[in-house]
Amino acid sequence: MRARGANATDIIILVVAADDGVMNQTVESIQHAKNARVPVIVAVNKCDKPQAEPERVARELLEHGVVGEEHGGDVQVIPVSALKGDNLMLLAEATVALAEVLELKADPGGLVEGVVIESRTDRGKGAVASVIVQQGTLRRGCVLVAGRSWAKVRFLFDEQDKALEEAGPSRAVQVVGWKDLPSAGEELLEVESEQRAREVVEWRSYEEEQAQLKEEHKVIQERQQEHQERYQEQRQSTAHLSWRQRKAALYRANRQQAAMRPSEKTEKNQHCLPLIVKGDVDGSVEAILSLLETYDGHDQCQMELVHFGVGEVSEKDVNLAETFSGSIYGFNVSASKSILRLAEKKGVQIHLHNIIYKLIDGLKEELSSTLPALLSHNVLGEAAVLAVFQVSVGKKKVLVAGCRVRSGLLDRRMRFRLLRDQETLWEGSLTALKHHKDDVQKVGTGVECGLSLDTALEFSPGDVIVCYEEVSQPQVIAWDPGF
Known part of the structure; x- marks a missing residue:
């Protein structure tokens, strides 16, 4: 949007806040002004605030190649206050003076030329485009073309929504009568008739369709090339096989690819x-x-x-x-x-x-x-296996580990992990946690206990039992739009 504005105007008024100084948006605007080769007038706003530093703003502008007149350059830097209206007339006079020095002139005669600044749909007016007239005089009844849209001007309105009969160069007006909504930034041209406007729009639409077809054809060729290379690789990898074996291998590869596609599509659409x-x-x-x-x-x-x-x-x-x-x-x-x-x-x-x-x-x-939550493990305690016992529970034989809690606590309601030589052998829940002969819910540091797992797994002295809780944390998309 800033680039479009820089290319549409003859003089750029760069507004910089006196308290904030040169920000990233200011640097971007300066670069667009340089690319468009449009002269700049700097308006240092908010100079009425106590923390305003216009001098600091001028120094920061020097770092980006904007040299004010007080530093020997040709850029006018004017301190203003939009809130109180200070120096606004001085800013207007500076703009007029620069326009006279540059001899900015336009021909009010001839066909209309301009640029579309903005477009929108209005309930009562239909498609409306805000345009700046650069050459000629725009009148009601003119036939205009902008991009792939055209209009026979039915009404003209100024910035205060007052009806106009005509608009000369440098005038910004709202144009009503578009058949389709034009895009912002499109060049505005007057043509002699509605038939000519239709021909221009049809030709531009045809050219755009042809360009799109060429792009699609290029993509298709690239895909075909990839498939051809993959096919050659498959043939080379099966060259030593008989033709029956080669046919069976290619058939299996195609079946595998076909089987993968639905799962990939499901996974893609899932999130x-x-x-x-x-x-x-x-x-x-x-x-x-x-x-x-x-x-x-x-x-x-x-x-x-x-x-x-x-x-x-x-x-x-x-x-x-x-x-x-x-x-x-x-x-x-x-x-x-x-x-x-x-x-x-x-x-x-x-x-x-x-x-x-x-x-x-x-x-x-x-x-x-849309993303699944991230699960993290918070370790609550650790216990070392000292001995292994076998007890009878009904007709079943259950292995019980005799342990001593080394740190933290063991909570039967939490999750557990069995480690041997720093390698995880099991994760799950406990079926029993006892201190002496009593069933307990928790066991603290230094206390001996017996425990059994929810699966048949043999313990060994020296194994480590880790008690932990699962913590669910929502994922956050890492996206910096670069404002």
Whole structure:
């Protein structure tokens, strides 16, 4: 989004907080400005706060190649306060002065050129795109093309939602009349007729389909090459066999691969979170999808994007989520009461957020909840086997270990492990724990006792009995979107 803004404008006003200084987002914006070769004016905001340090901000900007005029550079650094309105007129005058020095001009005549800043779906207006006019004069009735979308302009609105008849260069307006929702960042061009607009859109769609087909063909060729190499390896490994033996070996290998596929598919789908993403505008959806791409997967949990779009959560979204057993995440959108009731009836979770950080945090929590809990062992005590006895319990002969607790305690309700030469021979539960002739629940350090296991296993003097409890801890997805 920052890169798109840098390429769409003629002058960048870089806002830096005087108390926070240069942050990662500021560094990213500086890099986008350099890549777009657009001049910068720095507005150091929040200068009214007691902890504000505009001088420190200027020094930090030097480290990233932004040299202010007070340090001998050509970048204007202006301290402002958006809260109190301090120096805002000075910032406007600096912007106008820089525009005059750069001789920024545009031709109001000719065909319209511009860029789509944002797009959204409005209940009353339909598909709406916010655009900046860069050349020409945009009027009602103009036919526009942006990417694979086109429009015959029905209405124009300014930033205060007031109707306009026309908009000249540098003017930002909302355009109503799109057949399809254009993507943010698309180049806006005026064409002479609706027929011409349809031809342009059809040609662009055809080119995109051809590019996609080429990409799919490339993937198919790579897969075929892999299969061919695997087949050659199988033939070489069975070259010394007779043709009947070779045929049987290949048959067994194919059967093994076919048997593995369903289990792999089941394991993959067992911990997979299907997602449906809805946003208020196209740019928001783009930003969320970019963050989702930073999720590089987990050994036990995958994330699958089923559908994304602009607008409120609809019945179609709920039905899709039910079909794929997924969840719906909405950013700056709402869901009607009827949709919420439908989702509750179908068992679909709808998560609505207006802060992107909270949306990602909620997604991390849901991904983590799909993972099985981690089991850890907390050792409670150890006992050494001193002697082995055989006692009669009814008609059965039961081996009993005579032990002394070396540390901690033995609790009959917990789990136990038998060690011999540091090697685990058994894990399970006790069938009996006695002190002298009494059945006891716990035995402490230094106390002698007798115990028997839930399986027939011979003890040896010197064996170690370890008492432990199993602690369940939820797993947490390690995902850093890089905000």
